[in-house]
Structures are given as structure tokens and as C-alpha cells.
Amino acid sequence: MAIKNTEEQVPICAVDFAFRRIGGKYKGRLLWYLHLHKVLRYGELRRSITDITPKMLTQTLRELEDDLLIERKVYHEVPPRVEYSLTEVGKELVPFIEHLRMWGEQRMKKENIPMIQQGKCAL
């Protein structure tokens, strides 16, 4: 079984490298929600990213984990409990996402683009 994460290809440059780590359909939102709530369980993440399937959620979480941006903590209980949170490296990206979010809000207003959810990308 081949290793399947973002590291696979040698990045062209630092911009390329960084965009690979945070690119992808759900990574921004995932990191943002984890920032807002500090700790979230698998099911909670699933309910916050309403348009994600379990397959994509697991896949994306694994990539973020491999890339050292989030931490996965398993509690060996019945029923099982798994908690996700940002690592220190992941937290370094928060200001960036925060600014980008504000930029997005402003742009959506100016261009009159509707969005599905209201407020701060709430859970």
C-alpha cells in the first residue's frame, strides 16, 4: 500500500508547498472549525461540514494529521471516542485563515454573493 499524502510530490517552491497543505475542498473549513471549538469529535465535525461524506472526512483528517496540522486522540472506550484538535503548527495557520475569511466576507457582500450558512461559519 502506497503512502498517500501531500508529501508525495516534491514541491516547486514554498508557495506551492503551503498551498498543497491547506488546499483541497474541506481543509480550510476543518481547520477553522477546530480553531473555533478547540476540540471536536468525528461526529461533530461531520455535522459541521454538512456537505462531506464519511469517506472524504476521514481522508481529509488523515492528510491534515500526516501534515502535522491536527492531532488525533483516541479514547479506548465503548462506544469509541476520538477527538481532533489543532497542533501548534496548525495554530500557526489560524491568523491566515481568519484574514482570508474576513476578505471572503467582504468580497461576498460587494459582489452580492449569497451563502448557505450565516454568521461565523457556525457549527
Next chain:
Amino acid sequence: MAIKNTEEQVPICAVDFAFRRIGGKYKGRLLWYLHLHKVLRYGELRRSITDITPKMLTQTLRELEDDLLIERKVYHEVPPRVEYSLTEVGKELVPFIEHLRMWGEQRMKKENIPMIQQGKCAL
């Protein structure tokens, strides 16, 4: 012919919206190079993004243009000349890309990840 740009889908939230505009394999580098050089012709962009095909370059440039991040200026000369540059909205993104680039550089050092090009993602 269907309109084919990033607006097609209603964004879930502002984070989702912003990540769609700058996501994609080449957008970050394209914006970054245009920031560094102010004005670049099609062929120059093609030579800076060494791994891009003409198809993808045109496609990505059109998306950035539709999304109001870059401007395309055609000179009706022979041979033809087309110049690309950042719009005011596009320039708003430069600080983020700059930070992200620095973050990427730091991470690549700490994780000992090699990169193909050296320096400031130079042309």
C-alpha cells in the same frame, strides 16, 4: 456553452468562498509571480510555472480573471501581446500569500523537505 468559473456553486461560508478563489494547483504561484513582477506576458508566465501546460495556464488565468483577481490586457499588434497583472482586489491577497510563503519556507526547513526551485520562487 455553460459558464465555467468558481462562482458556479453557492459557497457554504466565507472560508469556503475564499478557499475556492485561491485554491487550485497553480493559483497561488500565479498570483505570487504577478505580485513580484507587476506585469507578465502569457509566455513569461508559462516559463515561470514550469510544470503548467498551455491549456491549464489559460484555464487558470480565465478563472482568476472571472474572479476579479487579475486583469488581462490585449495589445492588438502583430505578433500579439497580452499582459497580465493583479487587480486591486488581487493585491489584497498578497499579504496572505506572503505570510503563507514564509510559513511554507519555515516548515520545509524544519521537516527537511527539498524543493525544486531556490530563492523567492523566482522567475
Next chain:
DNA sequence: CAGTATCCAATCAGATACTG
């Protein structure tokens, strides 16, 4: 020079059903 057109391969993503 600045692209298009066409065809094909690879990757991404979704639906659905199932498991420790």
C-alpha cells in the same frame, strides 16, 4: 505570440452498505 482543440489518463468525490 498567445492561445484552441481533441482525446485520454488520473485523481477526486459521492452514494451506499457494512463493521469493530
Next chain:
DNA sequence: CAGTATCTGATTGGATACTG
């Protein structure tokens, strides 16, 4: 609860050849 497995469809990306 927190995932996996499988199959299929959609989207993205690439090679190559050609054009105003």
C-alpha cells in the same frame, strides 16, 4: 461511535497537434 469497503460518476489535468 467512528470509521471501512466498494463501486461508480464527475472533475481535473496532461500530451499533442494545430491556428489567427
